[in-house]
Amino acid sequence: MKPLMLVAVLATALHITPVVVLVKRPDAVQALLPGADAYLAREVHLSNRDAHRLHQVVDWSPEDGVLTLYTGKAGATTVGALEFVRVDSPHGPIEVAVGFTPQGAVRGVIVTKATVETKPWVLEAVAAGLTNHYRELKPGEAPRGAAALTGHAGSLAQYIAGEVDKGVARALAAYGTFYRSAKT
Amino acid sequence: MSYDLRRADARIKWLVTCLLATLGLSYVFGAVMVALYAGFTPERVAATYAGPGMTMHMPPETxxxxxxxxxxxxxxxxxxxxxxxxxxxQDTHVHVPMYGVIAAALSLVVLGLALPQAWALGLITLLFAAPWLDFAGMWLTKFASPHFAIVTLAGGWAMGAGYTIVATLAVKQMWFSQVEERS
Structure with a gap:
C-alpha cells in the first residue's frame, strides 16, 4: 500500500492552485489614479524591433505584442498613468498594477492577482512593506523590493517579492520607452 | 493475481475508499474551476486557449x-x-505529472478489481489517454485550429468517466460483493 500512500501525497503536493483576485481592478484604478474621472486606454502595438528592444531590457514581451497603458484625467488635468502587468511564476501567475505620477515616477504598486498558493506570500510581503519600496522609482531605475525585505519577511514572501520586482521592472520599461517618449 | 481488493484487509479497502473520495472531491472542484475559467462548450474553451494566437498576430513595421x-x-x-x-x-508542466500520478493511482485500484484482462487494459488506457487528450486539445486549439477545443472537452469528460467507472466498480466490489473464501 506504500505506493498508494505515496501517490496520494504527491498528487496533493503537485496540485496547482487557481488565480484569486486580491484587489479588484476598479479599486486599483481608483487608488493609483486618485481623483480621475475619465480614462484613456493607450494600446501600443509593438514593431518587431521595439518588441526586441523591450525584451533585451526586461527579458519579456507582451504575448500578443500589445502593451496597454491607461491614462487618468480629472477634467483637463492628467492625473497619471497605470499599467497592469502579469508575471508567470512556477506557482502560477500574479498581476501587478503600477501607477505613475504625471512627472513619471511610480505613485504606487498594488498586487491585484495571485494564486491560492502564492496569496499568503504576497500578503506577507505587502504587510512587510514591499510596495513602499517602489514609490518614486523612475524609468531606468531597478526595483529592489525583494532585497529590501531581507530580515523582515520569510523566504517565500521574499521569493514572491522578486516576482513583483519583475512586474514593476516591466512596467517601468514599458512606460519609459513607449508612454513617456510618445507623449513628448 | 494475489492482489484482489474484494479479499483485501478492511484497512486497505478503507484506504482505497478514502483515496477515491479525495480524488472525487478534487474532481468536483476541478469541474467547478473549469466552469469558472474555461467553460464546458467548445466556443468557450476555444476562446480560452486560442486567444489572440489564432488571429495570426503580425507586428506592424513601426x-x-x-x-x-x-x-x-x-x-x-x-x-x-x-x-x-x-x-x-506552465500548466502543462504542472498538470501533466499530476494527472499521470492520479492515473497511476486509479490504475493500481483497477489492478485490484475482478475484471477481464481486456477491460482492465481498456480502463488503464482510458485513465492515461484522458489527460493526453485534454492537453493535446489545448495545444492544438492554440496552434492548429479552435475546432480542436472539442478534443479538450472529450479529454475532460473521459477523465470524469474513467474516475466514475473505477470508483463505482471499486466501491461495489470492495463493500457490496459476496466473495467465497479461498480454501
Missing part, C-alpha cells in the same frame, strides 16, 4: 499607438480568462 476612451465599467468588466503560450507551458 510601433503604432491606438487610444480609446475607457470608463470605470470597462475596468470592472469580467475578463475572458485567456491562457497564453507561456501559461499553457
Amino acid at each position: 510601433t503604432m499607438t491606438v487610444t480609446r476612451p475607457m470608463s470605470m465599467t470597462d475596468f470592472a468588466r469580467p475578463e475572458t480568462h485567456a491562457v497564453d503560450t507561456n501559461l499553457l507551458i
Whole structure:
C-alpha cells in the first residue's frame, strides 16, 4: 500500500492552485489614479524591433505584442498613468498594477492577482512593506523590493517579492520607452 | 493475481475508499474551476486557449499607438480568462505529472478489481489517454485550429468517466460483493 500512500501525497503536493483576485481592478484604478474621472486606454502595438528592444531590457514581451497603458484625467488635468502587468511564476501567475505620477515616477504598486498558493506570500510581503519600496522609482531605475525585505519577511514572501520586482521592472520599461517618449 | 481488493484487509479497502473520495472531491472542484475559467462548450474553451494566437498576430513595421476612451465599467468588466503560450507551458508542466500520478493511482485500484484482462487494459488506457487528450486539445486549439477545443472537452469528460467507472466498480466490489473464501 506504500505506493498508494505515496501517490496520494504527491498528487496533493503537485496540485496547482487557481488565480484569486486580491484587489479588484476598479479599486486599483481608483487608488493609483486618485481623483480621475475619465480614462484613456493607450494600446501600443509593438514593431518587431521595439518588441526586441523591450525584451533585451526586461527579458519579456507582451504575448500578443500589445502593451496597454491607461491614462487618468480629472477634467483637463492628467492625473497619471497605470499599467497592469502579469508575471508567470512556477506557482502560477500574479498581476501587478503600477501607477505613475504625471512627472513619471511610480505613485504606487498594488498586487491585484495571485494564486491560492502564492496569496499568503504576497500578503506577507505587502504587510512587510514591499510596495513602499517602489514609490518614486523612475524609468531606468531597478526595483529592489525583494532585497529590501531581507530580515523582515520569510523566504517565500521574499521569493514572491522578486516576482513583483519583475512586474514593476516591466512596467517601468514599458512606460519609459513607449508612454513617456510618445507623449513628448 | 494475489492482489484482489474484494479479499483485501478492511484497512486497505478503507484506504482505497478514502483515496477515491479525495480524488472525487478534487474532481468536483476541478469541474467547478473549469466552469469558472474555461467553460464546458467548445466556443468557450476555444476562446480560452486560442486567444489572440489564432488571429495570426503580425507586428506592424513601426510601433503604432491606438487610444480609446475607457470608463470605470470597462475596468470592472469580467475578463475572458485567456491562457497564453507561456501559461499553457506552465500548466502543462504542472498538470501533466499530476494527472499521470492520479492515473497511476486509479490504475493500481483497477489492478485490484475482478475484471477481464481486456477491460482492465481498456480502463488503464482510458485513465492515461484522458489527460493526453485534454492537453493535446489545448495545444492544438492554440496552434492548429479552435475546432480542436472539442478534443479538450472529450479529454475532460473521459477523465470524469474513467474516475466514475473505477470508483463505482471499486466501491461495489470492495463493500457490496459476496466473495467465497479461498480454501
